[in-house]
Amino acid sequence: MPELQLREPLIFELSKPGRGASTQYPPHAAGSAEIPAHLRRAAPAALPEVSELQVVRHFTRLSQMNFSIDTHFYPLGSCTMKYNPKACNTFAMLPEFLGRHPLGPEPQGFMACMYELQQMLQEITGMQAVSLTPMAGAQGEFAGVAMIRAYHRARNDAGRTEIIVPQAAHGTNPATAAMCGCTVKEIPCDSNGNADLEALRAAVGPATAAIMLTNPSTLGVFEHRITEVARIVHEAGGLLYYDGANLNAILGKVRPGDMGFDVIHMNLHKTFSTPHGGGGPGSGAVGVGARLRPFLPIPVVGKDGARFRWLTERDLPQSIGRLSGFTGNAGVNLRAYIYMRLLGREGMVRVAEFAALNANYLLKRLQAAGFEAAFPARRASHEFIITLKRENRLYQITAMDVAKRLLDYGFHAPTTYFPLLVPECLLIEPTETEAKEDLDRFCEAMAAIRQEMEQDPEKLCSAPHTMPVRRLDDVRAAKQLDLAWKPAA
């Protein structure tokens, strides 16, 4: 492997007084408009002074220090790192779409796309109405729980403030419950990764607002007693919230609405392949059944005759309100729409089929190479968990070591240490867009790493060796906080 050591100075270190990208400046405006002296800025901000080429080269070089779907297999569990079709970006960036101010007359072409997107998402999830306004999964969760609270309040049942989550739930679930002023009750899972129904029965009661579930769960397996879960919670007066993090696994195979869920958020940046952009923007559209429909966050796209328009407070007076300044992440929603039209009816079902095929194949091959599945009795969904607890005991190798070493082999690491329940775990999600050859290469790398555990553990513990940096001192990062460059005094 090449010892590639990319380094790039801070943009501020390239700066020299008097330099600039002046073709980007507007012409001097003639006139006398002025800011009163006592409201004026005292000294120019310390932004870099660099040429256009320096900017282009600097950020291009930074980009080259990233792993990405376009450059690497990226089996990050629970994140659905599938190919982001270029057409989605190209068409979403048509100048008329990009130039449109959100407060002008309703653009019918754009809104036709949004209306159809709402309808397609409704059909896929088996829900009755959709709002596209939440700007990421966590905000979709917020919208969902806020709607659940509004529903109970509207029925004079405001004492329902407890949210039940399985122990293995994603951290955003309890954090969201807290943001909505609810308390959290955790229930355990059994050894096959299912929710413990006895614990659930004991947990529900007159204070139950809802249960938040991911299905397939964060453990990578399908909760097949979901109908029973729904019955227990509904009979106790609570509602069911579906966390759409793993929707890719069941697209076209089973619909959350049919499983009994009352509300769902979807991560359009996972299932519907809008880009992750190095940490966003996402989009966390929410779908609801009849009970929660009046509470949807606004705006929602409606249709009067042939004309599309934004539904607002006036149309939905019981709405939980606005969660964004305008329309949510409209451009992300547009990319999801384009993706869904490219796939169509046939392509949508194949997503789940080939995601499951790839995951189950990879699991079998890794098991054959000696790795231990966390839930060997279960079918993988679109992802699965490997536990390295045995390797940890035998060789003092951690999941983190394997993750870092995979980078040297040219693969992005799987998700590590999530879910927290499984010791030394790797959560692996290959997605449907990876070819068999790439899965095979990944297995070969894992097998080679397995050999290194016995023959060259030092190489593993000190990985990565080929990245721009070696392992970083996170303790120092948190203790000696250096969060911004400052000009020399």
Next chain:
Amino acid sequence: MAFIPHTAADVARMLEAIGVRSIDDLFDEIPAELRAGVLDLPPAMGEMELGRLLTERAASDGRPLNFIGAGAYEHHIPAPVWAIATRGEFYSSYTPYQAEASQGTLQLIYEYQSMICALTAMEVSNASLYDGASALAEACLMAVRANRAANSRRILMPRAVNPIYAQVAQAIAGNQSIMFETVDFDRAAGRTLLDSLQPYSGQDVTALVIQQPNFFGNLEEIDALTDWAHRNKALLIAVVNPTSLALLKAPGQWGTWADGHQGADIVCGEGQPLGVPLAAGGPYFGFMATRMQYVRQMPGRIVGRTVDTEGRPGFSLTLQAREQHIRRSKATSNICTNQGLMVTAATIYMSLLGAQGLERVARASLQRTADLAAALGRVAGVEPAFTSARFHEAVLLLDRPVAPVLAALAGRGILGGLDLAERYPELGHALLVCATETKTDADIETYARALADVMSPSRAAA
């Protein structure tokens, strides 16, 4: 098959390795009665066909001449910004959890944080929130955690703050029993009245929100307002426009030096003016900065500079103990995914413009709005609403309802501004307009002529 690389032979070998006969067998754990039927979705389209459909839809929306601001601003976006931001290595990477394989994104965020700190004169910035409105909601929640001197959870929200921001803050923070109380503005000046804060003097107040420039485009007397907040042990939350900061006093320097510090306590705002297209409302990004003493109360991701095992500098996500994946229900916020790609664009934008270029943009926008307000003010039946100094927006009063006028202008391809009738009925027939550096003399003239024509007595009679 769309984006699926498997050949029939691949599928056969993979099924054999798994030990099942068909792909359908992989779903055998899903109870049969729950299995979905055929979905009612449109058939697949090729890229060429779909491109045609979308090009037609985009064209039908047209490219009107825009004079609306109100929280989203049309600025020139340099060509390198999106040429680089849409490189696959930025566009298709995940949140930088694996630091060694994400140094590009991490260093970029560190540079972004540095630039936000420079613009706002604050000590720390996070890596972004969703948008300006939700950033204010998070700032309000943060103020409750950070202000140990107050117990009331009472936040003063002037009516001169963007009313949609106030709505979003209510929707998000209201669930945690935070009370928002409105503060009125001076009808003549269009600025928040210090007098209307007097009833709260000496009372327990968690924070005062001040938007500069305010929703009307007017400049607030930020020093006096900041000092009032600090005298009353309330935090000052500043909502600012990043472009304006090239000209306007940085929030970190508002008010007088007292008790060892000066300025706003939490600064937030809409980052869209920094290289992000209008795009029908998003994606944009919210920025947030604060003093070091409150860093552990700040929501969202933060990147720090540290060293690797060989002592070389490198970057990683830090202070993660505030976040949902560690703290769960005790986290500072539930935010996980933020607006990373928009931050990438903004960082490239700020690098290209620098302080000098950004000042030119701000100055040109200031002048253009002055020119626009003057040109429209010469139309019969149009008057300025307020006397205050302003930045790049102005409120005009018409002698008739605004909505039909805007509709007539839209028919001529002009987005003439925002009708304030619904949100500020007390102002009468008020219209909020904006002109940035993108508007030429000819554009302003086009608007003024069209407005004169639409409002002419002969047309009104007809």
